[in-house]
Amino acid sequence: MIQMAPLIRADLEGLDARDALAPLRERFTLPEGILYLDGNSLGALPKATAARVAQVIEAEWGKDLIKGWRQHGWMALPSRVGEKIARLVGAEPGQVVAVDTTSINLFKLLAAALRLKPGRKTILSEAGNFPTDLYIAQGLAELLGSGYRLRLVEKDEILDAIDGDVAVVSLTHVDFKTAEIHDMAGITAHAQAKGALMLWDLCHSAGAVPVALDRCRADLAVGCGYKYLNGGPGAPAFLYVARRLQEALEQPLTGWLGHADPFAFEPHYRPAAGIARTVCSTPSVLGLAALECGVDAMLAADFAALNAKSTALTELFIRLIEERCSTFGFTLASPREAVRRGSQVSLRHRDGYAIVQALIARGVIGDFRAPDYMRFGFAPVYLRYVDVWDAVEHLRRVMAEAAWQRAEFQSRAAVT
Ligand SMILES: Cc1ncc(COP(=O)(O)O)c(C=O)c1O
Numbered sequence: 001m002i003q004m005a006p007l008i009r010a011d012l013e014g015l016d017a018r019d020a021l022a023p024l025r026e027r028f029t030l031p032e033g034i035l036y037l038d039g040n041s042l043g044a045l046p047k048a049t050a051a052r053v054a055q056v057i058e059a060e061w062g063k064d065l066i067k068g069w070r071q072h073g074w075m076a077l078p079s080r081v082g083e084k085i086a087r088l089v090g091a092e093p094g095q096v097v098a099v100d101t102t103s104i105n106l107f108k109l110l111a112a113a114l115r116l117k118p119g120r121k122t123i124l125s126e127a128g129n130f131p132t133d134l135y136i137a138q139g140l141a142e143l144l145g146s147g148y149r150l151r152l153v154e155k156d157e158i159l160d161a162i163d164g165d166v167a168v169v170s171l172t173h174v175d176f177k178t179a180e181i182h183d184m185a186g187i188t189a190h191a192q193a194k195g196a197l198m199l200w201d202l203c204h205s206a207g208a209v210p211v212a213l214d215r216c217r218a219d220l221a222v223g224c225g226y227k228y229l230n231g232g233p234g235a236p237a238f239l240y241v242a243r244r245l246q247e248a249l250e251q252p253l254t255g256w257l258g259h260a261d262p263f264a265f266e267p268h269y270r271p272a273a274g275i276a277r278t279v280c281s282t283p284s285v286l287g288l289a290a291l292e293c294g295v296d297a298m299l300a301a302d303f304a305a306l307n308a309k310s311t312a313l314t315e316l317f318i319r320l321i322e323e324r325c326s327t328f329g330f331t332l333a334s335p336r337e338a339v340r341r342g343s344q345v346s347l348r349h350r351d352g353y354a355i356v357q358a359l360i361a362r363g364v365i366g367d368f369r370a371p372d373y374m375r376f377g378f379a380p381v382y383l384r385y386v387d388v389w390d391a392v393e394h395l396r397r398v399m400a401e402a403a404w405q406r407a408e409f410q411s412r413a414a415v416t
Contacts, residue, residue: 060074081295102222123137204228315338
């Protein structure tokens with residue numbers, strides 16, 4: 001067996017010096033003294049955002065008032081930003097819009113999927129899916145009544161569970177707790193062979209891992225704007241409907257801006273052609289302006305290179321944990337194999353909550369998900385290799401000095 005020499009910090013300084021993506025970090029505001037490993041929860045602030053949002057407020061809204069809708073293309077923002085996101089998720093034009101929230105988009109598309117498959121009454125998902133994906137499906141099934149249901153299975157049971165009653169399989173592509181990646185092409189093909197539709201939640205994928213919605217022949221997808229797309233807290237989300245389904249798609253939130261002719265103010269709803277029928281309401285102009293800056297920052301990078309760096313950062317973190325923190329009782333919760341892992345590494349530890357709080361107190365921001373997952377996100381667009389070294393070094397000290405045992409790190413806050 002070949003033994004690798006343990007890494008030292010200077011090795012990583014060398015990697016940063018040779019990193020062609022390093023200048024991208026300059027596009028972001030990163031507070032001094034903070035190691036930000038939580039871009040999987042809330043992306044960092046692009047430097048362009050404050051000026052752009054100020055411009056929309058002061059120059060567009062402030063000076064042009066209602067004329068802004070026409071003069072500044074506000075009404076087109078959902079499709080303009082949607083088309084940019086489409087490039088990050090492997091979708092040809094005309095299939096993505098940036099609207100509403102992930103939960104609302106899930107509601108619209110799950111309901112639409114059930115209508116596309118009359119006679120089938122099951123939404124199939126995995127028990128470990130993100131709670132909102134499950135709660136929205138439960139709420140929808142209860143609203144519809146008459147036999148509609150959400151069926152939950154374990155990850156390894158999904159394929160076998162797709163039977164003749166499943167209308168739609170709803171899964172999160174990159175697992176929010178472990179960063180494990182589902183086989184999008186394989187599961188989609190299997191679901192469709194069984195007559196079901198396939199919906200993917202891309203919250204932890206868009207801007208983080210390669211996604212090829214069109215190539216995988218996905219039917220429907222949703223995702224948020226505030227994680228790896230850096231759109232800011234509560235940024236608008238996005239949705240995707242494959243072109244082949246659009247003309248038959250009926251979504252239940254039939255707001256006026258999904259109407260074929262909104263300014264005709266007709267008393268009856270007629271859906272707009274194409275993806276526009278998935279829009280419900282007046283666009284969130286300020287939110288979309290900020291989201292566009294975040295998406296532009298991602299589009300400025302070569303995505304293959306970004307993905308290679310994301311893999312290198314997560315590999316490095318795992319290696320350093322194994323080399324420098326092996327005695328502290330951490331278990332790796334993310335797949336060891338890089339192609340099966342998103343841009344995040346999760347470790348499990350009985351005292352994970354307090355350890356994460358002790359790290360935050362030292363300026364290393366990760367987060368915690370019950371019961372015992374410590375999550376560390378590695379956004380390649382603004383993180384350096386030395387950041388990974390420094391984060392592991394802080395973790396080693398928190399453990400070696402038992403700093404996490406201090407009373408102030410024990411009580412749970414409402415947001416973890
Ligand atoms: C997989 C997944 N879906 C959905 C959401 C959140 O949905 P919403 O933007 O509606 O709050 C999250 C948030 O972390 C998520 O991880």
